[in-house]
Amino acid sequence: MRRRRKKKGGHESVELNLAAMLDMAFQLLTFFILTFKPAPIEGQINLKLPPPQPVTNVNSGQQAGSDQQNNSAVKGLNSLVISIFSNPGGKIATMAIGEGTVLGLTALENRLKAVLGPDSGASFDQVIIQVGSRLKYDELMKVVDVCTRQTLANGEKLSKLSFVELPEDG
Amino acid sequence: MSGSMNSAASAEPNLTPMLDMVFQLITFFMLVSNFQSASLDLSLKLPVVGSARPVDTEGTEDLLILNIDSEGRLQLYGYAQDLDPYIASEAKASRTKAKQDNPKFKPDDDLPATVVLRVDKQASFKLVNKVITTCQAKGFRKFALKAMNKE
Numbered sequence: 001m002r003r004r005r006k007k008k009g010g011h012e013s014v015e016l017n018l019a020a021m022l023d024m025a026f027q028l029l030t031f032f033i034l035t036f037k038p039a040p041i042e043g044q045i046n047l048k049l050p051p052p053q054p055v056t057n058v059n060s061g062q063q064a065g066s067d068q069q070n071n072s073a074v075k076g077l078n079s080l081v082i083s084i085f086s087n088p089g090g091k092i093a094t095m096a097i098g099e100g101t102v103l104g105l106t107a108l109e110n111r112l113k114a115v116l117g118p119d120s121g122a123s124f125d126q127v128i129i130q131v132g133s134r135l136k137y138d139e140l141m142k143v144v145d146v147c148t149r150q151t152l153a154n155g156e157k158l159s160k161l162s163f164v165e166l167p168e169d170g
Numbered sequence: 171m172s173g174s175m176n177s178a179a180s181a182e183p184n185l186t187p188m189l190d191m192v193f194q195l196i197t198f199f200m201l202v203s204n205f206q207s208a209s210l211d212l213s214l215k216l217p218v219v220g221s222a223r224p225v226d227t228e229g230t231e232d233l234l235i236l237n238i239d240s241e242g243r244l245q246l247y248g249y250a251q252d253l254d255p256y257i258a259s260e261a262k263a264s265r266t267k268a269k270q271d272n273p274k275f276k277p278d279d280d281l282p283a284t285v286v287l288r289v290d291k292q293a294s295f296k297l298v299n300k301v302i303t304t305c306q307a308k309g310f311r312k313f314a315l316k317a318m319n320k321e
Contacts, residue, residue, distance in 0.1 A: 018185040032199030043222025044314040138217035138291035
């Protein structure tokens with residue numbers, strides 16, 4: 001690509017006109033500079049969201065209370081239900097696991113560790129989150145974040161969630 | 171600067187180094203340009219979740235990216251779209267692709283595509299749930315909720 005201006009033995013050397021190539025290169029450069037928009041680095045939480053299912057996995061022909069060996073209140077339950085109620089501003093007002101109220105996200109995390117963890121003996125494999133319709137998405141994500149950090153009794157991370165809308169005024 | 175050997179001296183700049191540099195710059199911008207980000211609505215304010223981590227799917231996974239603004243509208247390349255027809259057409263396309271990839275794929279099987287939800291943090295759950303249930307009704311089961319891991 002270099003220009004040769006010396007003449008050897010009377011032969012004319014070929015001269016490349018770089019100006020046209022440079023023009024095109026600058027046009028390409030301008031295009032890439034103008035369209036360059038670095039996207040922010042976003043994280044994500046992966047979930048399996050099946051439609052709402054029964055909280056117990058009932059075998060066909062099985063009658064309620066027929067298992068005499070089962071004296072645990074939670075054995076046989078597959079789904080843990082968390083309820084989140086919102087205030088008019090869309091923030092979390094109260095939360096409950098089953099019927100027990102939990103105060104704050106730290107309390108929720110501790111309770112979930114106790115209920116879902118390997119030492120609990122429970123067979124939960126999914127969490128149903130009942131959410132007040134006014135709750136803002138960022139508040140919901142705080143709860144989802146706490147849930148997806150939990151490890152189930154079988155050693156797997158909790159990723160199976162279902163959402164149910166609780167009707168609220170406003 | 172290469173000079174002319176003629177008697178009438180003319181200033182001709184040596185363009186080669188400049189061209190080298192310009193090509194290097196072009197190469198850099200070509201490599202860092204990501205035209206997929208055009209499908210992301212960067213005006214959305216995503217929620218901040220500490221444990222959200224970037225996941226590199228290396229392009230192997232089929233993704234359906236949905237940008238939902240604070241009013242619950244689906245934003246596609248800067249324009250609001252109707253949710254139901256868009257999800258239905260994407261589900262149909264995903265089902266067709268899944269059938270091509272796996273001949274044993276049945277029409278009522280769960281779709282292999284992952285729905286990537288980029289939802290404005292001010293959107294209410296009622297609006298988000300409508301999007302999720304619409305996707306579930308069309309056969310999508312795998313979801314990825316986008317969030318920033320810092321402000």
